[in-house]
Amino acid sequence: MATGKHYDVIIIGTGAGGGTLAYHLAPSGKRILLLERGGYLPREKDNWDSRAVFVESKYRAKETWYDKDGAAFHPGIHYYVGGNTKVYGAALLRFRKEDFGEVLHHGGISPAWPLRYEDFEPYYTKSEHLYHVHGQRGIDPTEGEAGAPYRYPPVSHEPRIQELFDDFRRLGRHPFPLPLGILLDEEEGKAVHTSACVRCPACDGFPCLVNGKADAQVICVDPALGHSNVELLTGAYVERLETNPSGRVVTKVIVTRNGAVEEYSADIVVVSCGAINSAALLLRSANEKHPGGLANSSDVVGRYYMRHNCSAFVAVSKDPNPTVFQKTLGLNDFYFRSEDWEYPLGEIQMLGKSDGEMLQGEAPGWAIWKPEFALGYLAEHSIDFWLQSEDLPDPGNRVSINPDGRIVLSIRESNLEGHQRLTAKLKAMLTEIGCHDQLMHRSLYLDKNIPIGGTAHQAGTVRFGRDPKTSALDVNCKAHDLDNLYVVDASFFVSIAAVNPSLTIMANALRVGDHLLERLGSTNDRK
Numbered sequence: 001m002a003t004g005k006h007y008d009v010i011i012i013g014t015g016a017g018g019g020t021l022a023y024h025l026a027p028s029g030k031r032i033l034l035l036e037r038g039g040y041l042p043r044e045k046d047n048w049d050s051r052a053v054f055v056e057s058k059y060r061a062k063e064t065w066y067d068k069d070g071a072a073f074h075p076g077i078h079y080y081v082g083g084n085t086k087v088y089g090a091a092l093l094r095f096r097k098e099d100f101g102e103v104l105h106h107g108g109i110s111p112a113w114p115l116r117y118e119d120f121e122p123y124y125t126k127s128e129h130l131y132h133v134h135g136q137r138g139i140d141p142t143e144g145e146a147g148a149p150y151r152y153p154p155v156s157h158e159p160r161i162q163e164l165f166d167d168f169r170r171l172g173r174h175p176f177p178l179p180l181g182i183l184l185d186e187e188e189g190k191a192v193h194t195s196a197c198v199r200c201p202a203c204d205g206f207p208c209l210v211n212g213k214a215d216a217q218v219i220c221v222d223p224a225l226g227h228s229n230v231e232l233l234t235g236a237y238v239e240r241l242e243t244n245p246s247g248r249v250v251t252k253v254i255v256t257r258n259g260a261v262e263e264y265s266a267d268i269v270v271v272s273c274g275a276i277n278s279a280a281l282l283l284r285s286a287n288e289k290h291p292g293g294l295a296n297s298s299d300v301v302g303r304y305y306m307r308h309n310c311s312a313f314v315a316v317s318k319d320p321n322p323t324v325f326q327k328t329l330g331l332n333d334f335y336f337r338s339e340d341w342e343y344p345l346g347e348i349q350m351l352g353k354s355d356g357e358m359l360q361g362e363a364p365g366w367a368i369w370k371p372e373f374a375l376g377y378l379a380e381h382s383i384d385f386w387l388q389s390e391d392l393p394d395p396g397n398r399v400s401i402n403p404d405g406r407i408v409l410s411i412r413e414s415n416l417e418g419h420q421r422l423t424a425k426l427k428a429m430l431t432e433i434g435c436h437d438q439l440m441h442r443s444l445y446l447d448k449n450i451p452i453g454g455t456a457h458q459a460g461t462v463r464f465g466r467d468p469k470t471s472a473l474d475v476n477c478k479a480h481d482l483d484n485l486y487v488v489d490a491s492f493f494v495s496i497a498a499v500n501p502s503l504t505i506m507a508n509a510l511r512v513g514d515h516l517l518e519r520l521g522s523t524n525d526r527k
């Protein structure tokens, strides 16, 4: 690998966006370089150890960022080949059709996207097939039309979760099998002997020791590297991008690797570092022609940061909950409104099952107000939920760079009422169906003790749109201000809806990939 080498395409970052794009472009024969600051996530027993993963945060980046008041925090972020999908819960849901239009929330307006659900639909189907999404259409009343059925059957519920499913139905609700990207082949609730996924208890938030999770490394980067025209450099931190004198073309990608500075160039440069790091890279790349940061004549780069209003809860069932793989149920009955409120509340889904180690890690926070639940009882009776509601894009919620070059994240919470009501709805339902009247925060999953550090669903910092005055990217995710710069991670989001973001990032990467193939005068025989 010679520094200074020229490529057709450089992709910076190998997560949901960059990894999926690399997979799509690989068969074109074009010379493609992937630059990834992390390495491969080590495969070791600790991958499935709750203490190592949640209490000691072994796989999280050892990085310090700052809030708007200068207080330091450690973000919940992971730098590996495959990006944050290495630890994701693999819940892969489409935005609802309505999410692409303007939606009135209690806290304000969630703005319309420049494209419609119908523009994304074919790519949603392709990414569901690519990422082995297991699901079932026609049960969740909020879902949009789909061009094809799921290719894989829904992941079966274990008995206690099936009971929960039936109980919710009895309450008149519409629980549905959560669409999941895992390489599972099961019979009667057990993984068959050829199945990569073994339905273990350590999935959501953990790396998968046996490569059974449909993450961006396993599904996209590794197969892309099977093409001789694709190269990957790990440990390659992109410091900044340089342009030609007119400022219209990115001419150099400046990389620090093994302590040395290297330079690469390409006809097309795609940034996909995750919403916070992509904005930071563009801001760091300010030059005479782009004084406010690259691609930032609109001054939107770094702004409109979103991350969901979300909570991880432990409920305590009166019956034991021996479930191993718990993340199999979702509920969207309150997605748009509830019987007693006209605004959106959000989505409820299961979370990976908490165990003794995690609960012990949480215990100091809980003991104050709930001493009667012994940890052993909790571990046997806990049922875990993930609640997510929409936060609204606000120009004041932003990523910036301090004089030392460190990332600063400024956040003002928005639209919280819907989330509080969603929590109350869950609590009321659980109380009706045989759980104790308690929901306890699972702060280790969420970094709730430092709310600003909960960056798992980061999005929106390099938004796309038709108007260069109010967006940084055009509808193909090309920078309005430059001819060869694209961004394909969650940065392009205009709003975040109330579903997990990855499937929309993947679908968009395939969509942008089609545009790039056309621009390169090339094809992909998978199209």
Ligand SMILES: Cc1cc2nc3c(=O)[nH]c(=O)nc-3n(C[C@H](O)[C@H](O)[C@H](O)COP(=O)(O)OP(=O)(O)OC[C@H]3O[C@@H](n4cnc5c(N)ncnc54)[C@H](O)[C@@H]3O)c2cc1C
Pocket (backbone or CB within 6 Å): 012, 013, 014, 015, 016, 017, 018, 035, 036, 037, 038, 076, 078, 079, 080, 081, 082, 083, 084, 085, 087, 088, 089, 090, 091, 092, 093, 204, 205, 206, 236, 237, 238, 239, 272, 273, 274, 275, 277, 278, 281, 456, 457, 458, 488, 489, 490, 491, 500, 501, 502, 503, 505
């Ligand atoms: C615990 C957890 C659970 C989650 N569960 C779900 C879920 O169930 N469903 C869902 O849809 N989403 C889930 N998510 C969110 C999901 O992982 C992210 O939305 C998704 O990975 C974002 O994709 P991305 O391409 O925007 O960025 P990432 O996947 O973060 O990829 C960015 C990549 O860029 C690299 N990079 C960053 N800066 C540089 C640089 N300067 N130079 C070179 N490389 C760089 C990073 O190392 C990384 O590999 C979860 C996240 C976490 C942390």
Ligand code: SF4
Pocket (backbone or CB within 6 Å): 182, 183, 196, 197, 198, 199, 200, 201, 202, 203, 204, 206, 207, 208, 209, 210, 211, 212, 213, 214, 325
């Ligand atoms: S449940 Fe399956 S995909 Fe998830 S970590 Fe376990 S083996 Fe891997």
